[in-house]
Amino acid sequence: MAKKEEIMEAAKETAKKVATKVAQKAVDVAEAALDAAAEVVKEATTPIITPEMAKIPAGPLELKWTNYKNHQKLVNPANKRRLDVIVVGTGLAGASAAASLAEMGFNVLNFCIQDSPRRAHSIAAQGGINAAKNYQNDGDSVYRLYYDTIKGGDYRAREANVYRLAEVSNNIIDQCVAQGVPFAREYGGLLDNRSFGGAQVSRTFYAKGQTGQQLLLGAYSALSRQIGKGKVKMYTRYEMLDIVLVADENGEKRARGIIARNLVTGRIERFFAHAVVVGSGGYGNTFFLSTNAMASNGSAAMQMYRHGALFANPCYAQIHPTCIPKHGDFQSKLTLMSESLRNDGRIWVPKKLEDAKRLQAGEIKGRDIPEEDRDYYLERRYPAFGNLVPRDVASRAAKERCDKGYGVNNTGLAVFLDFSDAIQRLGKDVVAQKYGNLFQMYEKIVDENPYENPMMIFPAIHYTMGGIWVDYELQTTVKGLFCIGEANFSDHGANRLGASALMQGLADGYFVLPYTIQNYLSDQIGVPRMSTDLPEFAEAEKAVQDKIDKLMAIQGKRSVDSIHKELGLIMWDFVGMGRTAEGLKEGIKKIDAIKKEFWTNVYIPGEANSLNNELEKALRLADFIEIGRLMAVDALHREESCGGHFREEYQTPEGEALRQDDKFAYVGCWKYMGEDAEPQLIKEPLDYEFTERKTRNYKN
Amino acid sequence: MRKFKDGETITVEPWRSRAFPVIKDLMVDRGAYDKIMQAGGFVSVNTGGVPDANAIPIPKPVADEAMDAASCIGCGACAAACKNGSAMLFVSAKVSQLALLPQGKIEAAARAKAMVAKMDELGFGNCTNTGACAAECPKSVSLANIARLNREFLSAKFKD
Amino acid sequence: MDQYIDIKVRVWRQAGPKAQGHFETYDLKHVFQGASFLEMIDILNEQLVAEHKDPVTYDHAPSRPASCTCVSSKTVRRSL
Structure with missing residues (x-):
């Protein structure tokens, strides 16, 4: 008898487990259906900008x-x-x-x-x-x-x-x-x-x-x-x-x-x-x-x-792929080296990892690496355009090599831009004529002679x-x-x-x-010049004054620049060259934290009614924080890679940008919905009438 | 900062020139330079309706020389370095650039007169050919431009 | 090789166009020689702001590094 009861108990347990599993599965399916329905509703209710609204003229x-x-x-x-x-x-x-x-x-x-x-x-x-x-x-x-x-x-x-x-x-x-x-x-x-x-x-x-x-x-x-x-x-x-x-x-x-x-x-x-x-x-x-x-x-x-x-x-x-690499934490701006240098310069990193390590340690210089040990990676990957591939392609290629350890300076974040071939082919005088002032600028800043040693460059926001x-x-x-x-x-x-x-x-x-x-x-000619005593002007002025007063009153502990630098690092790390969904969500959280820090802890010296560069910087930083967040939100919603927006999850096996034309061929326009409210997305579809969308191919 | 050694004292002061009053600390008012440009530093041409860019060939040496004169960034170092506070290098750079090019040649004489007159009116000093300006110029604008300005100016005055 | 140096910066301070100006000397430690002149002034200003003092006002020249060493609104003299 006992055995029969045991079997019954065991059967009931199993039945319960199975039922729970089935019920759970039903809930999962229902949730997925709800999500899909929500997406459809969202799609259907996302406002659209038509060509008429964009005032695009008809015709060829x-x-x-x-x-x-x-x-x-x-x-x-x-x-x-x-x-x-x-x-x-x-x-x-x-x-x-x-x-x-x-x-x-x-x-x-x-x-x-x-x-x-x-x-x-x-x-x-x-x-x-x-x-x-x-x-x-x-x-x-x-x-x-x-x-x-x-x-x-x-x-x-x-x-x-x-x-x-x-x-x-x-x-x-x-x-x-x-x-x-x-x-x-x-x-x-x-x-x-x-x-x-x-x-x-x-x-x-x-x-x-x-x-x-x-x-x-x-x-x-x-x-x-x-x-x-x-x-x-x-x-x-x-x-x-x-x-x-x-x-x-x-x-x-x-x-x-x-x-x-x-x-x-x-x-x-x-x-x-x-x-x-x-x-x-x-x-x-x-x-x-x-x-x-x-x-x-x-x-x-x-x-x-x-x-x-x-x-x-x-x-x-x-x-931009050709900037002078960063050399310290105090640095306040980066220097651009003209893209025209890529006309005659050749970009490379060492083929061997040991050579890269020795460069990073300062044991050898670029010119010490023989020709056969140089990886002219842009020429290798893109034969048709070589060093003249567009900027986003060149920048990502540099990042790819540096991420793998082939960077050529002490931070490992630099690649070579070499003119030795051009000097041999055209002569030093011709190269000097074309690029003289750029070479001079480089030497002044880096204290290296680009006629004798390859220049170092690294991508930077431009x-x-x-x-x-x-x-x-x-x-x-x-x-x-x-x-x-x-x-x-x-x-x-x-x-x-x-x-x-x-x-x-x-x-x-x-x-x-x-x-x-x-x-x-043409239909405003009847509008007289309005007085700036109108209430609209007074209100706008008051809003500006209130904002300035609020900022000046905070009197916190951090300088504007220190907060700006922190924002910059978050942006570079999470909203920079290679973006991921996780990274962007993390970035948004961190930007929200910076916003709070700024509005409670920024310190602005001096007075508002005088020349006050710190106040100017603070007003601008308040807006940079908002822009940074908007960039991250936009990057998160755009689930594809295209041009200057690269999502690691959407790339070809060769590491090229993978567009999702069927889902994202539109302009993502964001509408302000109020302070601290999520912006609303409006789409301007880009239905091409005259041009065929191809994969951007710079190989052939 | 490679020019400086450990333990050095570096003195930093604003441009000292009567025509560039100090606003605050190191910031000076260089508006006088803009006023000189407004008096004549342009070619009188409106937007649109201009000839094809290659319609008038310009010999390469001339184009290069105009480019050198055009490198002036209007920083004010020349007037600040000059013991007389003269802005001749700045004025001559723009006058030269435009006088060398066929597009600017048409008004070259009038331009020279107008810009020099404005320069004098704004309180810049006279040029006594010291050369301190060209020595300080960060864009290596040449003294030869001043010689050219003098020629343009004299010929303009002569025609009056 | 770029080193770190300690310097003194003797800067003209003038509160306004009609105010009397004077030189003020500041100690700046641990400055990277690879830094540009403007970056050095920025470091000085960070220090001043941290001490709740008025930072040095200057015209941020546009990003032409070649003219950074002869920045608008400044003449530089050295003295030891």
Whole structure:
């Protein structure tokens, strides 16, 4: 009898276990079904931006811009002088826009944080500017420049915008030459060209190693002429701290001015305009260490974002492959070595791990390693493009070699850029002519002679493809608020080709905005100049003052820079070259912690109503923290690798970026939902009509 | 910092020049340089409607020399180094760059006059050919530019 | 090989355009010789901020390292 009961008991136990398992499985299946349903609902309810909303003209690609210009509304000359336009920023985009708008007859107010418009960060760009002139007769054309740019952007840019960029590129070169920009010339007296990463044609125009400076000086001269004539009112050492929106007769809010802080006196001032244009540059300094100038910041972008402009693709940050490696913890900025060096320099690391170790220990130098023991890894992996692969490809390749232990300096984070072949092939004089000033700069900083020993380089944050979303007219989602140059997101997709930043800044400022802003202003001619005593201006000023007072009152224990450095390290480690879901989630947690630390423990000396660089830095850092978090959130949601955004989980067996075109061929636009609230995602699908998406192949 | 040895005292002070008043500590107001540029440091051309970039060939040596003159970054070291506080190197660099190029040649005389007049008006001193400016210039702008400016200026005055 | 050095930095301090200026000397220890001049000033300023003193104001020249050694708004003299 006992045996029977035992068997029954055992059977009941087993039955219970099985039932529990089955029930659990049922719960699992139900949960999975719920998740899937939630995804479907999320997809269905994620707001979409259509081509109509983005104001993309209909018709064939090569006629869109012409059709736009033929049919747009204009402002007649007599009315132009009754309209005020604020331009924030005096880089390539800002200065060219301010000068062009003033030439046309608008009343321009131009602001910059530097002491002179000529000290905008564009001045530091070295390499060159692309245009589809085809002077070299090597097969270039507007279409090819368009194609190279959209492919280089990993097919994540808007076709219409990129085509327009290629279309006006030739006008830019003509304009600069007319301004007296001293581009390099060949012996016959015609303009010289060189090749840049991502292209198989020689389409880059340059002025020694200071193309950015010379282009900026051209725009600065044009701007100076207008200032001298009284057509532009120039406000140097002024920092925009907020935008003022005023509702029109239909209740729709429009940008009608800014609140700006005089950086010398600390005074907060109000400025009115019929439209506001922002060309404030990129947000690379979120990483603290970048190739940007120390004052470069993303605060203007954040102000636009908080007022309703969308922040698009923030995770697309470009890492430049050829920067001078970091040499210490105190370091406050990194030095860019122009990409043009990759024209003639060859990149390598030792083939043998022991050689790498000896280099790292300082026992041997680069020139001591024989030719056969050198791994020219870019030439090996990408025969068709060799050392001229696009920046993201070159940067990841350098990281890959260094991660495996083949780095060549004391930190193990450097690779060689070697000119010995070029010196042998062209002679030292020719190399000196082409790159002399860059070599000089390198030697000054590193104390090594690049003519005798290979240069050391390592990737660093350089440019941000992401930025404020704009439509085809360069207008944000806020009426009357325009965004130009690096500050906007539009033309480079997920990766910017070398020598095209300068092209985009000047395209926007000289040849696009002056047209499109007229379309907006044409029905504003009846709007009188508003008084800055309006409550909207007073409220905006008060909000700015409150924020400053709050920051000054904290009086904590940490300097602004110390917190900024910490943010930078988190960004580099978790939101840098190789991102993972785990890493990004960890990064977001750490950024949230930094935010708390900043708002409770930052110390700002001095007074707010005086020249106070620490306060300026604190205001900018508050925004860098927000941008950093937004970058991480965007990177986490984008489950693919493309261009400057590399998710370790999405790579080919050879370690190349693996796009998920079926799921992510869209612009990820983020909408501000309030302080400490998660931003909302809006998608602009990129349904290509004219271009086929291929795998970016630089091997053949 | 490789130029300095252990135990050294390094003295750091702002540019000392009448035309660059101190704002705070090491920060000075170099707006005078911008004002000189506004008086003539440009080619009078509007955006758009310009000839093709290769329409006017420029001999390579001329283009290179214009490039050297164009390297000036407007830092102010020249005026600060000069015992007279003269801005001739800065002014001559821009005048030279534009005078050398066909696009700038058209207005070269007027430009030289206007920029020199502005320079004088703003309180910069006179040039007595000391050469301290070129010695300090971080971009190696050459004294030859001052010679060229003098020629342009004289010929402009002569034509008046 | 780049070493660490201890230096004294004698800086012009002037509170405003109309204020009387004067030289102030600061001790700066353990400065890496590979650092640029501007980075040295940044290190000095970190020290001053930590001591709750007013940091030295200067124009951040744009990122042209070649001109870093002759930075806008400064002339440098050495004395031992």
